[in-house]
Amino acid sequence: MDAISVRPARIQDVAAAAGVSVSTVSNVLNRPERVNARTAERVRDAVAALDYVPHPGAAGLRTGHSSSIGLVLPDVANSFYSRIARGAADAAYEHGYSLVLCDSGDAPEREQGYFTMLIEQRAVGAVVVPLSADPTRLSRLRERGIPLVLADRAMPAQEGCSVSVDDIAGGRVAVQHLLDRGARDILVVNGERTIRQCADRYQGARQAVRTRREARLGQVVAEEMTVAYGSDIAHGLDELPDGVFCTNDFLAAGLCRALGERGVKIPEDVQVVGYGDLDIASFVGTTLTTVRQPVEELGRAAVEMLLDEVEARTEHAHEARVFAPALVLRDSTRAVSDAPF
Structure with a gap:
């Protein structure tokens, strides 16, 4: 029946x-x-x-917009971006808005396509998490006529709202910790320098090393910031440094695994600091000392700034909000008593 x-x-x-x-x-x-x-x-x-x-669409036709917010991410499978989404979704829900998740793959044409869809669907605005730092590309997005907040990327307040982490300070804190624990030959395993965050973290690392005359700083660049590339880099090192700063936790996890396969002891032989405090930092064989970013707070703050722009209108003032990173101590670096001073 x-x-x-x-x-x-x-x-x-x-x-x-x-x-x-x-x-x-x-x-x-x-x-x-x-x-x-x-x-x-x-x-x-x-x-x-x-x-x-x-029906929410009917209300949107009357008011000129719907109760949805677009969130444009370069890679939803990456746990860093999924945590931004979590914070953004919580804030949107608390304010009575739904979140439309858009995976751009960091492709400019796909970003533009999503913006067209969001405009057609009368979304109130969008939070965009860009990977590349092409200013022309970002300005094209801002010109689409939809309120926009950048997350994990700083921009001048006169151009719009943004939320970011002080990555120069983060790189400085990471390498200063290695120096304080006795490392003097330090290698930075970095992503492409065209990625603003990677450039800033390396700049912070250089600032820390300049405080110690006897310290040396080298750099190797990974084509992709993944576990696999971190592992490949570790296997390819002819001479081992005594300290490594990886500019994300995926690179650090791969590097630690490969060093272990080579019989290198962490932190006795090589100390390692990661960046991000992602879930993988606690799951590797030797848990990672890393630099924590307030990732969920980035997503939450971006949505709240966007809604202030939408609802306050002429009373809204753009701002560039910068969060401070913090060092999280685990097993991949030595205790103070073990440092060779």
């Missing part, structure tokens, strides 16, 4: 049940101050009895 399908209630059904016009139902749902209390109560009783759910 076939199941009987039940059609969802429409606004016309509510109007008929309450004995009022469709416009009166709409006013009760959206502008209740225009309807007398007795009529409004009758409409609400009909809504409850019919289990009527207003």
